[in-house]
Amino acid sequence: MADKTLDTLFHDTLKDVYYAERKILKALPKMTKGAQSPQLKSAFEKHRTETEGQIERLEQVFKIIGKRAQGKTCDAINGILEEGEAILKDYKGSPALDAGLIASAQAVEHYEITRYGTLKRWANVLGLKDAAKLLDITLQQESKTDEDLTTLADANVNAKAMMG
Numbered sequence: 001m002a003d004k005t006l007d008t009l010f011h012d013t014l015k016d017v018y019y020a021e022r023k024i025l026k027a028l029p030k031m032t033k034g035a036q037s038p039q040l041k042s043a044f045e046k047h048r049t050e051t052e053g054q055i056e057r058l059e060q061v062f063k064i065i066g067k068r069a070q071g072k073t074c075d076a077i078n079g080i081l082e083e084g085e086a087i088l089k090d091y092k093g094s095p096a097l098d099a100g101l102i103a104s105a106q107a108v109e110h111y112e113i114t115r116y117g118t119l120k121r122w123a124n125v126l127g128l129k130d131a132a133k134l135l136d137i138t139l140q141q142e143s144k145t146d147e148d149l150t151t152l153a154d155a156n157v158n159a160k161a162m163m164g
């Protein structure tokens, strides 16, 4: 396939993250329900609402490049979310549950940060300034979510997890 260029890669990666965001949207209510601390529950709930906006932003980017919004299976996010499900199941009722959920959620955020960081850079290179702006809004939200989860972990969740 000698004809594949950066715009092909951009489109493929957009499909990858579109698939991922829709999986994340489905996973977040389970994380909210499972979380023990009210602060963690509301952090997950807030991010679920943000994720709806992120999906809409991706649909706008598809429109900008003249393609229909379409997902493509992303094994990476499936694996990360499966690990999160395992924490929910294996740590149910345990002091370390919330610490495990935060760790899983941060793995999701870091995955998203790398994808959006890449897409934003490629959009700029491809001269898609509006797309780059949209991708940057989401990138900032993912970074903020990651920081908020660290704050929550440091504030009390990790300390609670140490008590048996």
Ligand SMILES: [Fe+2]
Binding pocket: 021, 024, 051, 054, 112, 142
């Ligand atoms: Fe997201």
Ligand SMILES: [Fe+2]
Binding pocket: 047, 108, 109, 112, 142, 145
């Ligand atoms: Fe996220």
